[in-house]
Amino acid sequence: MAEPVGPHVLAIPYPAQGHMLPLLDLVHLLSSRYRLVVTIAVTTKNRPLLDTLLSRSPAVVPLVLPFPDYPALPPGLENTNGQPPAFFRPLTHALAGLQDPLLRWARCTPHPPSAIISDFFLGWTSDLAAQLGIPRLVFSPSGALVVAVLHVLWRRMPQRSDPDDPDCPISFPEIPNSPVLPWRQVSFFYRTHIVGEPISEFVKEGFLKNIASWGFVFNTFADLERVYLDYHRNDLGHSRVWAVGPLAPPDGPTERGGGASAAVGEIMTWLDGCPEESVLLVAFGSQQVLAPLQAAALAGGLERSGARFIWCATGETAVPEGFEGRMAGRGLVVHGWAPQVAILGHRAVAAFLTHCGWNSVLEAVSAGVAMLTWPMGADQFWNAMLVVEFGVGVALCDGADAVPDADELARVVADSLGDSGKRVRERAKELSRRALEAVKEGGSSWKDLEGLAAELSKVGVK
Template structure:
């Protein structure tokens, strides 16, 4: 990429959850490559996650390490959402708000402070900080445009249920493209836990509304994937400073995304080398979801009945013998055609291998984009957060996926699951397979030179560089004015001792 940033200084502030940090750090890599000077704000226990980035950009990326604030609802020493339940997200977001004062002090004492803050959508309070400092705030959305549209709609209009106990009450979004409708239980947990007047709830509501007021918006998506929702967002925000720069995964960037390298990772790739093209199903539900014993048994039985070759990545529960445990005897039953990985797996490398043809996923946005890049058909089992909206996009609009289950507590029918898995890897002419390959081409066109995401990334950097130049000129004029004495429309230099 050509260097166009001119060294303009920005602050990047990720939210400390894997699905949020990884894409924003990927964006940071791109911004530094294009010539911006970046300071990344992290808390001490997350500093090591920046090592690949710092080693690649030793001169253009620096760190600002601030102590993680305490909060009565958070366990002592916790600094990353992966160590918490989703119900702890409001407390995590509120705790991070306590960084406003130390961050303000850092800005005021810095000899060349950033001209903009690029911060995660869960850090909406940084908009108020940016206004106080007289600089720009750019929202980063690790979710797609459709999911973000739903979130903004919720926090702006605050729809309610007629019966507060009806978890299946349907909530409609008539002003959005395609007018989606979702049962209450499929809406954002942050929104469902909102209590009017509660200080933490009001802080989160204010944060999302501050996002809508911020100067710009960067989305980890690409134009042709979600054009209708991008147009909707621009109309709702009242400006076109909306940039789609995804998928942000860069083959030339850091490769250890979300986990350390492991010796056995090479064994998986060697095993995949021995498999036929497009015959392997990759199964993974992200970094946080832990399946119950009943779900594990149904899923394991479905994979066994499918007869398909598979890799199953499992997150095991800490201290809970009833969750995340492989059904007894399964590994013996599928020996030779099934590999089970406990903990982190090199997902990007697995999905991009020629042998993988399908992906059973929770529909987290990072996984969705990685699946689209790889051109694999998907089996959708959304469980929470933005995943139900993502599943709608994949299944009903893009038609690259089949919905196999819904909800964090649902248990799939093993017979039906086995049938769908078998069909997806056997029939290469299924519409989902064909559409997945077409979507892969669209993704690659977006991120290559001249593509929509490539151009939007350049435009974002040029906007920030222009703002930095304007600010420098203003400061230069102010400095000159401070050393001039104005008299009768003339001025002369003020002599200082």
């Protein structure tokens, strides 16, 4: 293999929107601010997801590979978009088929990579890094608390004391603040683990390889998760833990993540006509589709609250018939994707009813918008816990199958925009100030990113 002639980072994202977007933001910063050479590896159908990055960072080089042959997946499935959770495990397993093509590329390219940064679902990339004799850094699209929980789960393998009780508490005394969650809210990958089953063992080995990796990069910031970042440094036994978030640029492209049925200009014009801090944004990420009963309860609560709102109804969410007509002027329903960062940053928006995906949490934090939490799966329960404990959000509902009480929802929404929600809104604004300070020159995340770039530059010197 040719010897590296300077730093060259190979970035490997996991093909889910919530995972890809922050890693692409990190790649942009490493390329544009620190002039590092970065190659980003994707499969054929995921190549269009790089368009925005490549328009902002023309020096980034895409490496497009055929998706590995994997009969257990439907033909053409290369990412999680619109897919049920049942496909996530085989998709994660299938991606390991990229290891040999990446190894062949790295050994043939005239400027081979000197480090790998890859998503935490891609533990097999540690083996690739070992084959190439270079360090692998884990990129976490989730917060430091969630990763601490994952590490405890896969090391200790705690089980329910009552195998028939979905609410059986699972405690984590090793982690600061000794968090506890019911079994049903523990990681899907972990709950579905079967000892000896090949994909289950592959997933477990991947997370254990993460723990042994050279370094960790988190999309978070010190003032939000300092205690958990310190925990990782102590637990991992080294200081190569960098908190570089929030990574989403507040003035970034409005088309980030997709396109909407309502033009971006139409949404922003509607917001321009609303009083300051008078609007609730309702959005549950790109994966979650509300069941008819859930959508009806949400619509009923919004209608009774008297609040102005924007509801992003993704996928096949069935907005009740006649609702949009009755709410015309007071509420705006967007069918499909909406420019969430731009909406949250508008002066009219004061609160956000969210599933608490980590990207959404950080976007709300950056914008200084209070949250109403309705976590539904994955890391969202832990994120919601952190939001409420920090005093920047209020618990509303939890669970993918939960149906909120419309009257209670109306009350919580009205409170969030009224006098009784003022304290939470003020705390949200204060945390926003700290988040924005973190990413400014001299801030904690700026310094960590600078330190990360310096370390990557060192390992590239031969």
